[in-house]
Amino acid sequence: MYNPVELRERYRELEHGRARMAGIRAAIEEADKHKDISYQIYFRAQFCEESVFYGDDLDMVVMFPEMLSLVDRYPDAPTTRHNSSYKNSYSNVLWIYKWLLEDCERFYQIPMEDCLKFFEDYKQRCIATGYNLRPYYEYVYSFYDSMGDSRGEEAFGRFRKLPHDGNCNCRACERNLEINYYLDHDEFETAVRLSQDIENHRLLCSTIEKNRAWLRMKKHFLHYYLRKKEYEKIAEYCRLIERNMNGEREFECWSDFLEGYAYVDIGKALKIYKKFWKEWLSERCPGEAYDNDISACVFFRELGKARKGEYVKIGFDDTFPLFREDGRYRIEELYKYHYNRAREVAEKFDARNGTDFYCRSLKECL
Numbered sequence: 591m592y593n594p595v596e597l598r599e600r601y602r603e604l605e606h607g608r609a610r611m612a613g614i615r616a617a618i619e620e621a622d623k624h625k626d627i628s629y630q631i632y633f634r635a636q637f638c639e640e641s642v643f644y645g646d647d648l649d650m651v652v653m654f655p656e657m658l659s660l661v662d663r664y665p666d667a668p669t670t671r672h673n674s675s676y677k678n679s680y681s682n683v684l685w686i687y688k689w690l691l692e693d694c695e696r697f698y699q700i701p702m703e704d705c706l707k708f709f710e711d712y713k714q715r716c717i718a719t720g721y722n723l724r725p726y727y728e729y730v731y732s733f734y735d736s737m738g739d740s741r742g743e744e745a746f747g748r749f750r751k752l753p754h755d756g757n758c759n760c761r762a763c764e765r766n767l768e769i770n771y772y773l774d775h776d777e778f779e780t781a782v783r784l785s786q787d788i789e790n791h792r793l794l795c796s797t798i799e800k801n802r803a804w805l806r807m808k809k810h811f812l813h814y815y816l817r818k819k820e821y822e823k824i825a826e827y828c829r830l831i832e833r834n835m836n837g838e839r840e841f842e843c844w845s846d847f848l849e850g851y852a853y854v855d856i857g858k859a860l861k862i863y864k865k866f867w868k869e870w871l872s873e874r875c876p877g878e879a880y881d882n883d884i885s886a887c888v889f890f891r892e893l894g895k896a897r898k899g900e901y902v903k904i905g906f907d908d909t910f911p912l913f914r915e916d917g918r919y920r921i922e923e924l925y926k927y928h929y930n931r932a933r934e935v936a937e938k939f940d941a942r943n944g945t946d947f948y949c950r951s952l953k954e955c956l
Contacts, residue, residue, distance in 0.1 A: 592620055592623075592624045592626075594617070594620070594621060594626060594629040594633075597616070597617040597620055597621075597633075598617065598633075598636075600613060600617075601613030601614050601616070601617055601636075606640065606643075606644040607640075607644045607645055608645065610640055610644070611637060611640050611641065611644075611645050611649065614633055614636050614637045614640060615637065617629075617633045617636075618630070618633045618634060618637065621633055627660065627664045627667050628667050628679070630660055631657055631660050631661060631664070631667055631679045631682075631683070632679075634653055634654075634656060634657035634660070635657060635679075635682055635683070635686060637649070637650070637653050638650045638653055638654055638657065638686050638689065639686070641653070642689050646874050646875070647689075647693045647696070647697065647875060648693075648697065648699065648874065650689060650690070650693070651690065651693055651697070651700065654686065654687075654690050657683055657686070658683055658687075660679075661679050661680050661682075661683045664679070665679070665680045666679075666680075667679040680719070684712075684715060684716070684719065684721075684757060685757070687708075687712050687715070688712075688725060688729065688759070690708055691708060691709060691712060691729040691733070692729065692732070694708060694709070694729075694733055695732055695733045695736045695877065696875055696876065696877030696878070697875065697876060697877065698876055698935070698938045698939045698941075698942040699876070700942075701942065702942055702943065702944070705733070709726070709729070709730060709733070712726060712729075713726045716757060719757075721755055721756065721757040722752050722753065722755055722757075723748070723752060724749055724752035724753070724754065724755065724758050725757055725758050725759060727745045727746070727748040727749035727752070728745075728749050728759070728764070728767060730742070730745040731743075731745040731746040731749055731767075731771075732767075735774075736877075737939070737943040737945050737947045737948075738945060738947035738950075738951075739943075739945070739947075746771060750768075760795055761793055762788060762793040762794055762795040762802075762803035763795055763803070763806075765784060765785075765787065765788060765793055765803075766788070766803060766806045766807055766810065768784055769781045769784050769785050769788075769807055769810050770810045770813075772784065773810055773811065773813070773814040774814075778814070781810075781811075781814075785807055785811075788803050788804055788807045789804070789807070791804065799836060801834055801836055802836070804834075805831065805834060805835070805836070808827060808830060808831050808834075809831065809843060809846065811823075811827060812824070812827040812828065812831060812843075812846060812850065813846070815827060816846070816849055816850060819853070821853050821854050824850045824853055824854055825850070825854040825855070827850070828846075828847050828850040828851060828854075831843065831846075831847075832847060844862055844865075844866050845866075845870065845881060845882045845885040845886075846885065847859075847862055848862045848863055848866075848885045848886065848888075848889050849884075849885040849888045849889065852885075852888050852889040852891075852892040852893070853892060856892060856893060856896045859889050859892070859893070860889075860893065860902070863886065863889055863904075864904055864905065867886075867904075867906070867910070868907075868909065868910075870882040870883075870886070871910075876935045876938065876939070879931070879935060880932055880935040880936065880939075880948070883928040883929070883931045883932035883935070884928075884932050884952070884955060884956070886924075886928040887925055887928045887929050887932065887956050888956070890921050890922075890924050890925035890928065891925060891956070893921055894921045894922065894925065897921065900920050900921060900922065901918050901919060901920055901921065902918075902919055902921050902924070903917045903918055903919075904917060904919060904924075905917050906919075911927070912924070912927055929952075929956065932952055933949070933952060935948075936948035936949045936951075936952045937949060
């Protein structure tokens, strides 16, 4: 007998990631069979959330249009009995739409034509529902800034001028966006001034996890110090973030630590690489994979400087493309392996974006 509440309880008992996504897919199929519109939408929203936070965002990119189509046909379908955060399904899907806009920046597999359509569609939906375009300009800024396009600057200016409304991200998340912007533009004092409300926990991203916005802010400052090669600050921020990580995937920034410790504690960096290499090589988000490979390049570059010999011993298993049974690898060879991976992704992003920004940035940072 069809029981959507029971279906929900079943998949909630499953481990996050593939297992839970399979459970949610099964729930979607049952809701579709019984034409339960409310749960057809709700389960798809749950699938998108699981995909974004614990799985592969590309699954969300495929599922989202299905959910959007259902909501367009049934805009008043209730979600309040499933999720009290939204007044109806349309409000829910408008929020999830932001995750899709983020993915336009991180996945070259989404064609530019589709990216522009998504942004325009989201813009029109905001207007139609009476919301302002502050979040629209926020994501336009991030999208164009990621490819070095000046339209990002214009969008950031418009974002700053519009008031906060009910469709905007939380004020702490928006403040972190501003902090990162000013750090990227070397306006350090402005960034520090803006960070004080988060530093003192006056601005929170979550009432449950009170360190969430604070950790995001610290990551922005760590990236700033990595770019500036301020080694004492790099060591301080790596240790600070590592001590305060709360178990969420977002804050397990081991790739950042790999790069940071490569400058200040090469032995610890080597341990991190040995522990996480397989996870990094299996990363399916190209934006994340690109960053991981750059961090690995920095690590092997610094390892080559620190070691007297040309080789390092790493216990890769036979899934590693350069696997050798004796476990001895030339450091330069490992550097080139990760560099070529990063360059391949850079070329694909540049081809999608119609620029040379990624390839130029890769050469400049290495």
